[in-house]
Each structure stands twice: as structure tokens, then as C-alpha cells.
Amino acid sequence: QVQLVQSGAEVKKPGASVQVSCKTSGYTFTTYGISWVRQAPGQGLEWMASISSYNGDTIYAQKFQGRVTLTTDTSATTAYMELRSLRSDDTAMYYCARDPRLTRESVPNWFDPWGQGTLVTVSS
Amino acid sequence: QSVLTQPPSVSAAPGQKVTISCSGSSSNIGNNYVSWYQHLPGTAPKLLIYDNNKRPSGIPDRFSGSKSGTSATLGITGLQTGDEADYYCGTWDSSLSGGVFGGGTKLTVL
Numbered sequence: 001q002v003q004l005v006q007s008g009a010e011v012k013k014p015g016a017s018v019q020v021s022c023k024t025s026g027y028t029f030t031t032y033g034i035s036w037v038r039q040a041p042g043q044g045l046e047w048m049a050s051i052s053s054y055n056g057d058t059i060y061a062q063k064f065q066g067r068v069t070l071t072t073d074t075s076a077t078t079a080y081m082e083l084r085s086l087r088s089d090d091t092a093m094y095y096c097a098r099d100p101r102l103t104r105e106s107v108p109n110w111f112d113p114w115g116q117g118t119l120v121t122v123s124s
Numbered sequence: 125q126s127v128l129t130q131p132p133s134v135s136a137a138p139g140q141k142v143t144i145s146c147s148g149s150s151s152n153i154g155n156n157y158v159s160w161y162q163h164l165p166g167t168a169p170k171l172l173i174y175d176n177n178k179r180p181s182g183i184p185d186r187f188s189g190s191k192s193g194t195s196a197t198l199g200i201t202g203l204q205t206g207d208e209a210d211y212y213c214g215t216w217d218s219s220l221s222g223g224v225f226g227g228g229t230k231l232t233v234l
Contacts, residue, residue, distance in 0.1 A: 035223065037169075044126060045161070045169065045212050047223030061222040095168060107216040108223055110159040112171035112180060 002026040004034075004096055004115035011121045017084040020118045022096030024077045030054050033101035034079040035108045036070065040092040050101050050108040051079060057104050086122045093117045127152060128213055130226035136203055137234050144198045144229045146213030152224055156216040158196040160189055163210045163228070172211075173198060203233050 007021040022034060035050040049060040051070040058070050069082045079096055096115040099108035129147040136142040146158065160173040171180050173189035176196065188199040196213055213226040 037223075037225075044228040045163075045214070045225040047214075047225065050223070059221065062220065097169075107156065109157045109214075109216050110171060110174035111161070111169070111214070112174070114168035114170070116168055 002098065002113055004098065004113060006094075006096060006115040006118045009119040009121070011123065012086050014087055014122055014124055016086050016122075017082060018086060018120050019080055019082045020094050020096070020120070022079040022081070022115050024079070024098070027098070029072075029074060029077040031102070033099045033108055034070070034072070035097050035099040035101075035111055036068075036081045036094060037097060037111065037114075038092040038094045040089070043092075046092075047108075049081070050099055052102050052104075053079070054102040059101075059104075083120075086120075088122050091120065091122045093119050126227040127217060127220070127224040128215065128226035130211075130213060130229045132227070133230045133232065135232040135234055138203055138205060140203050141199065141201045142203060142231065143200075144211050144213075144231070146196045146198070146226050148194050148196075148215065148224075150194060151219035152194075152215045152217040153191065153196055154194040155218060158189065158191050158213055158215045160187075160196075160198045161212045161214065162207075163212060164208075169212065200231070205233050207231060208233050 036048045097111035101108040157175045161169040163169040176191040177189045210228045217224045
């Protein structure tokens with residue numbers, strides 16, 4: 001079955017960076033994209049960015065432009081999300097999710113399945 | 125403030141039917157596919173509906189989706205206590221060039 005398994009919880013200080021990994025299995029990695037979605041405490045879901053595992057094309061939400069970088073390792077069927085210049089309001093559960101985006105012209109209009117989530121806490 | 129508008133909460137009795145609305149604009153729902161997610165506390169969100177009205181394998185037909193203009197609706201029939209969760213609509217916003225979600229609707233099965 002399709003599975004996405006994320007790396008463990010992180011505690012970071014303001015100004016630091018964090019990298020979260022998303023190991024996939026059960027499907028051909030290069031035939032789907034990976035999106036990252038976060039949920040701050042008591043808040044709703046917020047889409048951050050998407051990367052095509054086919055050609056590495058990325059698209060970022062305007063809010064995160066310049067602060068987040070998505071990459072993939074095709075041989076390891078793993079996606080990575082790096083968020084820099086962390087602030088206290090970046091404290092959230094971060095999820096990776098498979099999406100259908102393969103090319104620049106397509107959009108990630110659904111997310112399935114999702115990883116189990118990685119809690120990132122930013123605190124001094 | 126979410127780009128898509130959902131009611132904060134809905135409730136109904138076991139066995140009854142409930143609908144959850146999701147309102148947007150021409151830049152998002154009006155010209156893009158809508159998806160719906162069920163999110164139980166402490167678990168990963170789960171895709172219920174994609175491409176406005178399609179159910180992934182394994183999702184019971186108690187769940188349905190529809191779209192009209194700039195609004196979408198999730199319907200759940202035969203409510204069960206296990207359906208208590210937060211429900212989110214999502215779509216692409218062509219003006220923002222990004223994915224957007226509703227603020228979420230908490231379903232209570234009384």
C-alpha cells in the first residue's frame with residue numbers, strides 16, 4: 001500500500017532552520033508530486049508548496065517564497081522540506097502528502113495519502 | 125482568514141444526513157477541482173472526495189461531493205459517531221498560484 005513516513009519531531013530556536021523528510025513507498029515515486037501542508041495549533045490546514053517528483057519543478061505559496069525549499073532524492077524515494085529563519089509562529093504539525101502534479105502546467109488539486117505528520121516546535 | 129469559507133461547526137443525530145458547504149470565488153472553486161478531507165485529532169488527514177465528486181477507493185458511498193459555480197458541498201449520510209471529525213475543503217487558486225483550504229468544519233454527531 002502507498003505509505004508516506006515522516007521524520008521525527010523537532011525543537012528549534014528562532015532563526016534556525018529545520019529539514020523534514022518524507023519517505024515514500026508502495027508506488028512509482030516519479031509519477032506523482034509531493035506537497036507539504038502545515039497545521040498550527042488550533043488552526044486549519046495551510047498549503048505550503050509542491051514538488052514534482054518527475055522533474056523537480058517546484059511551486060511555493062507566496063507566504064513561504066524564499067524561506068522554504070523542497071527537494072527529492074529519487075533513488076531513496078524521499079522528499080525533503082527545509083524551512084529557514086524559523087519564528088515562533090512556525091510552530092506547527094507539518095505534513096507531506098502525495099499529489100498529482102507532474103509538470104509546471106498541472107496543479108496539486110488533491111492530496112492522498114498523507115504522512116503521519118512532524119511536529120516542529122520553535123521556542124527560545 | 126481562509127480563502128475558502130466553511131461553517132465552523134455542524135451537528136446531526138446518528139443515522140441522519142449532514143451537508144457542509146464551502147464557498148469560494150472564480151479564481152479558486154469556480155475554475156478548479158475541489159477536494160474534501162476528514163481530519164481526526166492526532167491522525168493524518170484523509171482524502172474523501174477529489175475532482176469535485178469522485179471517491180477514492182475505500183471511501184464509502186455515504187460520502188458525496190458536488191460543486192456549483194463558486195461553491196462546493198460535502199454530504200454525509202447515515203451518520204456514525206466515528207464520523208466526528210474536522211472536515212476541510214481544498215482547491216487551487218489560480219490568482220494566488222497556490223493551494224487553498226477552507227477553515228474547517230467540526231462535525232458533531234449528537
